[in-house]
Amino acid sequence: MSEVSLKVESRKQIGKESAKKLRRDGKTPGIYYFHGKESIPISVDKKALHAMMxxxxxxxxxxxxxxxxxxxxxxxxxxxxxxxxPIHIDLMGIELTEKVTVQVSLVLTGTPEGVKNQGGVLEQQLREVSIECLPMDIPEHIVLDASNLLIGGSLHVSDIQLDKVKLLDDVSKIIAHVVPPRVVEEPVAGVEEAAKEPEVIGKAEEVKEE
Structure with missing residues (x-):
């Protein structure tokens, strides 16, 4: 992984009001910490932070x-x-000789056969995985080819192949799969019964004896 340079400033004032003022001034509050040492509250220029991201x-x-x-x-x-x-950033100090645990994003490439020729839909269920490795071996992202997936086919964490990197997620986790297209059934028009005239029952004529 390539390194990116970033200038930050230490800050003495902390708390919600101080953080709000920093954001109004175009800066993002944050914290730098390193195991065994005191944490340092910091602030980063918002434009520099966006460029880094x-x-x-x-x-x-x-x-x-x-x-x-x-x-x-x-x-x-x-x-x-x-x-x-971004409203807050956490930076963790490291030693290049010590392994770290980080989240790395997953990127899918290619149009699946199940989408192109079978009308299926590609659904990505997992967008990041946890890995453990030395800092210089951290990949910027992990690329997976989804072009061979048919309807019902899926990519799992076990399909990720990386050198010098240990995957920490369950290898059976589904990253993405191709599902059949959703069929929307048109409502069937009901047959309306013909309206019937109500039957009028006449009142029997009352017969009087003379």
Whole structure:
């Protein structure tokens, strides 16, 4: 995996109000932590963060306050549910000689035969997998070819083949499968019964004895 450089600033003020002010100023609050050491509250320029996210890299080379360089990985990014903008980032310090556990996205390529020739629908059920490896061996994403899938066919975690990487997910998990097209049945028009005139029963004429 290629490294991406990112400049961050340490911050002394923490809390909701401080975080809101940072966001108004075009920055995203976050935290940097490394096992056995004190965590450092940080802030990142929003534009720089978006540029970093576009590169799909998990491994970062950060500079804190323009002087302190450290290796880290993105542990988590929280997004605003309405605007989808990042509102908080967690960075975890690493040693290049120590294995780490990360989530890696899955990318499907090719048009399945079951979609192209059988009218099926491709459904992707799993979009990330957990892996364990050395930081420099982290893939940017994992690519799987779905072009041979017929209707009823599926890709599983066991189909992922990577060197120097240990898969942590259940190998029987379905990543994607091709299902038959959904048939929408047209409602059958009911046969309306002919309206019947109500039968009028006349009242029997009352007979009086004279």
């Amino acid at each position: 576009d590169k799909e890299s998990t491994l970062l080379d950060i500079t804190i306050d323009n002087k302190d360089q450290r290796k880290c990985i993105i542990r988590d990014i929280q997004f605003d549910p309405i605007t989808s903008n």
